[in-house]
Amino acid sequence: MNIDMDMDIGNVMNIGSDMDIDMIALDLDGTLLERDHASVTARSVQVIDEAHRRGIVVAIASGRIYSFLPPAARSITAITWAITSNGAVLYDQHSHTTAGGTYISPTSTRALLGRLPRDVWAEVWSKGKIYVERRQWDRMREYPLAPLHVTVLDQIGEPTDDILTLAGSEDTRVEKINLPIAPATVKLDLMRLPSADMRYSFIDTGSGLEISGPKVSKAQGIRRLCAAMSISMRNVLAIGDSENDIDMLRDCGVGVAMGNAIKPVKAVADAITLSNHEDGVALAIERYALRV
16 A cells, blocks of 8 residues: 555545554654765654653664664764664664674675676774775775765775685674675676575665675564564664665565665555655654654
C-alpha cells in the first residue's frame, strides 16, 4: 500500500492505526538532513524531542561511519542511538560507547580487496577512519568522486602504504569496504566470490558497491537494537530515501519513503511523505508516531 502524503491530509489513510510506535529509525542523507547534508530543520528537532518526551526511542540509521555523523544530528539529545555503516555498528549516543558490531573478517577482507583491479578506488572503513591506499590517495582528484565524498575523505580519510596488510590485521575491525565508483563487471565478479553470501553483504549503489559483514543491513541493526530494548519490529517507524533503506522500510512496522526517494524505495514503502527540504521527516513522525 503506497499512500502519497502530498495529497489532501484529510484523505490520507492512517497506516498502522492499531499499533503504537515505540521506536523511530531515521536515515540521514536525503532524509533527516537538508540538501546541504549537514543541517536539520527546527521543526524536525522539535518533533523528535516530542517523540522522546513520550517515551519513543529515536535512532539514526545511516550508511555513514560514526565519526562523520554531522554535529546537527549528534547534538539532538533525543536521538539516543546511532546505527552506523549500514547497520554494522550500534552506538550509544549517551554513553559514547559501541554497543556491538558485525565486522568483515580479516580473511574475507583480504580475499575481496585482493580481487580488485588496481585502478578501482577502494576504501576500508574502520575505527572512525576511512583508509585508502596511498597510490590512489595521492591521485584522489583524478577520480570522479562526489563532492560530499571528497569532503568526507578530507576530514576522516587516511592514506596507508599497504591496504591489504592493514585491513587483514586482527586489530582492524572493518565495518565496511566502499567502492564508490566500480564498473558493473567488477561488482558482478565480487558478488560471485566463493561463499559470498555467507561472508559479505552487498549494496549496489548504482555507481558503486558497498560491502559489509555477513547479514549486515540497517534492518538487522534495528532488529538487534529492538531485541536489546524488548521492542517489536512491528512497532518501529522507519524513514528513508535510498538503496540502503529498502530493507528497513520493508521490515519495520511502518516504512515511509521521502518525497525525494528513489523509485525502488517508494515501491516498498507504506507511505510517501514530503521531501527532505519540506520537513518530510517531521510530517511522518507527527502522523504515524505522535498521531497529531
